Amino acid sequence: MAIAFKQETFRDDFSYRNSAENIRRFPFPFDRDEYMYAVNMEPHVKGQKGTAFENLIDIDEHYVAEMRDRALVLKEDPLRYQALPHMMAAQWDTLELLMEEQAVGFPEHFTLARNGDQWRWINRPLGIDDTFTFGDRSTLPCEPLEYITRQAQGDFCIVDQRDGNLWMDAGMVTTQADWSLDFDIGMNFMEWHGPVPLAHQMGVFDRALKFLLNLQQGKPTRRFNWTMTINPRLDTSPENYHKWGPDRATVTTGNVGDKVHLRVEVQSLWRLPRSNAILFVIRCYLMNMNELVTVPKWARRFPRVLRTLPPELIDYKGLTRYRQTTIDWLSKFDDGEPTSPGTFPD
Amino acid sequence: MLVEGIKSRPVYMGLSIQPRARRHIFALEGEGAHALLDRKAALDSTALSRSEILYAPRGSQGKGNDEALRALGADMFFAAPTIATLLFRLRGTLTTAHMGTRLYIAGTEGFIGQAMIVALDHGMDHASVITEHRGSLARRVQCVHCKGVTEDVTHSPFPCGHCGLPLLVRDHYSRRLGAFQGVNIDAEEPGSAPDPEELFL
Amino acid sequence: MSGGTEIPVRVTKVTPVAHRIKRFRFERLDGRPMPYFSGGAHVIVSMNDNGHLRRNAYSLMSPPYDCSAYEISVLHVDDSRGGSSFMHEKVREGDEMRVSHPVNLFQPDWRGRKHLLIAGGIGITPFIAMMEQFSREGAQFELHYAIRSRDRGAYCEDLVAHYGRHRVKIYCDAEDNRIPVARLLDSQPLGTHLYVCGPAGLIDGVLKSGLESGWPEQNLHSERFLSSQPGKPFSIELTRSGKTVHVGHHESMLEAIESAGVDAPFLCRGGACGQCETRVALCDGKLLHNDVYLTDEEKASGRKVMLCVSRFEGKALHLDL
Numbered sequence: 120m121a122i123a124f125k126q127e128t129f130r131d132d133f134s135y136r137n138s139a140e141n142i143r144r145f146p147f148p149f150d151r152d153e154y155m156y157a158v159n160m161e162p163h164v165k166g167q168k169g170t171a172f173e174n175l176i177d178i179d180e181h182y183v184a185e186m187r188d189r190a191l192v193l194k195e196d197p198l199r200y201q202a203l204p205h206m207m208a209a210q211w212d213t214l215e216l217l218m219e220e221q222a223v224g225f226p227e228h229f230t231l232a233r234n235g236d237q238w239r240w241i242n243r244p245l246g247i248d249d250t251f252t253f254g255d256r257s258t259l260p261c262e263p264l265e266y267i268t269r270q271a272q273g274d275f276c277i278v279d280q281r282d283g284n285l286w287m288d289a290g291m292v293t294t295q296a297d298w299s300l301d302f303d304i305g306m307n308f309m310e311w312h313g314p315v316p317l318a319h320q321m322g323v324f325d326r327a328l329k330f331l332l333n334l335q336q337g338k339p340t341r342r343f344n345w346t347m348t349i350n351p352r353l354d355t356s357p358e359n360y361h362k363w364g365p366d367r368a369t370v371t372t373g374n375v376g377d378k379v380h381l382r383v384e385v386q387s388l389w390r391l392p393r394s395n396a397i398l399f400v401i402r403c404y405l406m407n408m409n410e411l412v413t414v415p416k417w418a419r420r421f422p423r424v425l426r427t428l429p430p431e432l433i434d435y436k437g438l439t440r441y442r443q444t445t446i447d448w449l450s451k452f453d454d455g456e457p458t459s460p461g462t463f464p465d
Numbered sequence: 466m467l468v469e470g471i472k473s474r475p476v477y478m479g480l481s482i483q484p485r486a487r488r489h490i491f492a493l494e495g496e497g498a499h500a501l502l503d504r505k506a507a508l509d510s511t512a513l514s515r516s517e518i519l520y521a522p523r524g525s526q527g528k529g530n531d532e533a534l535r536a537l538g539a540d541m542f543f544a545a546p547t548i549a550t551l552l553f554r555l556r557g558t559l560t561t562a563h564m565g566t567r568l569y570i571a572g573t574e575g576f577i578g579q580a581m582i583v584a585l586d587h588g589m590d591h592a593s594v595i596t597e598h599r600g601s602l603a604r605r606v607q608c609v610h611c612k613g614v615t616e617d618v619t620h621s622p623f624p625c626g627h628c629g630l631p632l633l634v635r636d637h638y639s640r641r642l643g644a645f646q647g648v649n650i651d652a653e654e655p656g657s658a659p660d661p662e663e664l665f666l
Numbered sequence: 667m668s669g670g671t672e673i674p675v676r677v678t679k680v681t682p683v684a685h686r687i688k689r690f691r692f693e694r695l696d697g698r699p700m701p702y703f704s705g706g707a708h709v710i711v712s713m714n715d716n717g718h719l720r721r722n723a724y725s726l727m728s729p730p731y732d733c734s735a736y737e738i739s740v741l742h743v744d745d746s747r748g749g750s751s752f753m754h755e756k757v758r759e760g761d762e763m764r765v766s767h768p769v770n771l772f773q774p775d776w777r778g779r780k781h782l783l784i785a786g787g788i789g790i791t792p793f794i795a796m797m798e799q800f801s802r803e804g805a806q807f808e809l810h811y812a813i814r815s816r817d818r819g820a821y822c823e824d825l826v827a828h829y830g831r832h833r834v835k836i837y838c839d840a841e842d843n844r845i846p847v848a849r850l851l852d853s854q855p856l857g858t859h860l861y862v863c864g865p866a867g868l869i870d871g872v873l874k875s876g877l878e879s880g881w882p883e884q885n886l887h888s889e890r891f892l893s894s895q896p897g898k899p900f901s902i903e904l905t906r907s908g909k910t911v912h913v914g915h916h917e918s919m920l921e922a923i924e925s926a927g928v929d930a931p932f933l934c935r936g937g938a939c940g941q942c943e944t945r946v947a948l949c950d951g952k953l954l955h956n957d958v959y960l961t962d963e964e965k966a967s968g969r970k971v972m973l974c975v976s977r978f979e980g981k982a983l984h985l986d987l
Contacts, residue, residue: 212702310472336768563855
């Protein structure tokens with residue numbers, strides 16, 4: 120079924136909203152009423168129809184607006200896209216993967232026709248119809264990773280594998296939760312996770328790294344991450360922190376429902392065939408509190424999770440100024456009833 | 466934001482001389498001269514005949530060290546008037562260098578970071594470069610907002626030398642930029658920045 | 667199956683290429699393209715030897731961008747535990763077999779300014795795919811290939827013809843030609859990465875010379891496929907599945923455990939990747955660690971063992987499986 124793409128903004132007047140159907144497919148990340156820190160990796164396999172896991176690369180009603188926002192971010196700051204020179208094979212791997220998955224998952228919107236090295240790519244929502252030679256950089260208007268990630272929702276990092284570590288050597292990062300590709304590019308797995316509290320001491324990253332080094336072709340894996348954002352702003356970069364940081368001080372009991380958003384990242388990791396690199400897809404979903412409480416199970420569970428968050432994480436996720444206000448507001452919707460297991464709405 | 470023990474913070478292992486190297490390149494700055502002078506015992510005549518010492522005294526801390534370094538009797542000694550001229554010379558040396566060449570860098574963190582960038586540009590793996598931190602703890606900091614680099618930062622927060630925003634100096638370090646990360650400290654409530662503290666002297 | 671998804675294939679061609687070396691071509695039974703792979707990758711070939719399951723790792727040598735088929739070359743080893751004998755003596759064109767998805771534990775460092783490849787004997791195979799990829803991507807490389815005699819050297823003439831004498835150099839033992847390793851090591855531009863694959867003696871020698879020539883370990887890469895060594899038979903108790911498994915003279919623990927119907931994880935089956943690391947619940951005797959994955963401390967602790975290549979001597983071994 121064709122998706123009706125919305126015209127909306129992630130800045131200025133913030134007209135971004137989720138339709139009722141889109142709320143129900145939101146990848147709510149909490150499977151219990153308290154906060155738990157874990158490696159939480161699971162196979163990235165197709166899930167039920169009508170969820171964000173129906174396809175392995177997900178497109179939703181926000182696609183066109185999100186791609187427009189990405190173009191604006193890049194225009195202001197071209198360094199949000201970068202690739203070190205040795206990553207060209209991995210760039211083509213990524214282009215192939217995203218084109219294949221989008222064409223298979225959403226044939227009414229995307230078509231890929233391959234004839235040997237001659238490829239034709241049709242992206243109807245964005246009005247693109249390009250023919251190019253796979254592997255030949257000069258037949259695309261820009262580098263292959265930039266080309267395809269201007270047409271795919273989520274942030275994308277490619278990590279190279281060497282010396283028993285993973286190195287972030289390329290990426291398109293415009294919808295990030297406060298980290299800078301320009302600063303982190305070239306870092307290894309432990310280094311770019313450096314600022315994350317608690318997890319290092321728990322050995323979470325050692326275990327995750329060991330697991331990822333043996334990630335196999337054809338067997339992608341996924342995990343969730345989450346934080347909260349004031350206003351439906353995709354680009355919460357450190358670069359612009361002085362511009363969006365003040366928003367955090369604007370939350371009042373009267374505007375929690377509109378302003379406070381749960382921000383969920385579905386991170387999927389894919390071993391790439393020609394380069395042996397790993398593609399890290401960080402797909403961001405935003406939902407405001409008014410939308411969240413339309414699902415009674417989530418309305419009960421989310422304030423309970425927020426109450427049990429360790430102080431280090433409250434600080435790291437930047438929730439200090441508005442967590443309590445948000446809990447207070449949400450508690451009106453929590454009647455104390457038990458919640459059902461799993462993450463999906465009842 | 467203020468997280469201690471960030472893993473991207475580089476660890477400087479000390480200037481251990483690699484006896485089997487075919488060529489030793491020492492890039493030294495200021496008090497970094499002592500990192501090499503203290504290891505005089507490990508430098509036999511073979512090692513010295515394969516050594517090239519590049520030195521930028523940089524102000525009063527380095528005074529007198531150039532003579533002591535010259536007196537070691539290395540195959541080549543080059544005294545650079547500034548860090549920039551030393552790095553230019555280092556580029557020239559590495560451009561024609563062969564495998565078997567080992568690079569040693571000693572001095573302030575800002576200097577180590579800048580010389581490391583030259584090494585990376587010449588295809589050296591950072592883990593193969595031998596480093597030692599000597600001298601001031603002052604930091605080279607990149608403002609994440611305007612991307613301007615401010616040298617010799619001793620206080621946090623400090624005003625960015627380019628855009629003027631008050632910046633918190635994080636322990637997060639980028640080898641590619643050779644700099645720590647500076648992030649606006651009062652973004653959420655402009656004007657609320659605490660007084661600067663002298664943290665990196 | 668724990669080693670990844672297997673692909674059913676047909677053997678479409680068997681070609682003798684040199685003394686005791688044969689090349690095998692595998693095409694998918696379902697007619698779909700093979701997955702692309704990167705130079706240096708291997709697959710695990712599963713062999714059904716009269717009901718006995720054998721699994722060996724072989725480097726892929728077909729061009730990585732050609733997904734019409736996979737090709738491997740197999741040396742019939744003298745002290746074969748059965749795998750290479752099976753491939754040489756039993757496998758015929760038209761046979762059906764299974765191969766795993768490719769796994770790469772010998773990936774080139776793509777940052778390399780130049781790639782110096784050193785091969786001995788059958789160790790040439792991963793480099794054949796790697797050179798295809800280097801040459802397609804415009805990377806600078808040089809191959810130095812040692813063979814025992816002209817009739818035992820696989821692909822010498824093909825490689826010289828394809829890449830030219832300036833990039834492919836052959837050294838024949840029988841003609842008293844040796845790879846001038848020390849001279850090669852001293853003359854490489856900064857940023858060169860070295861890769862060596864072949865007999866253990868060659869790998870050890872080249873890596874040692876590399877360090878002696880002042881090369882940093884970050885620029886030295888090797889792939890050794892350890893095969894499980896035969897040894898005295900022994901028994902193991904699997905504590906979770908409650909089974910007792912007998913490991914025969916020519917069998918590895920992993921093979922014996924698989925034969926007993928217990929699913930154990932694996933990837934390389936050569937002691938390198940760490941996937942089959944297993945917790946030792948009880949050990950009354952001596953673990954013979956033959957892998958290159960565990961650290962010396964881990965080996966000494968006796969708490970972990972790699973099922974694919976290690977053995978045991980003593981009274982009792984209980985594994986957490």
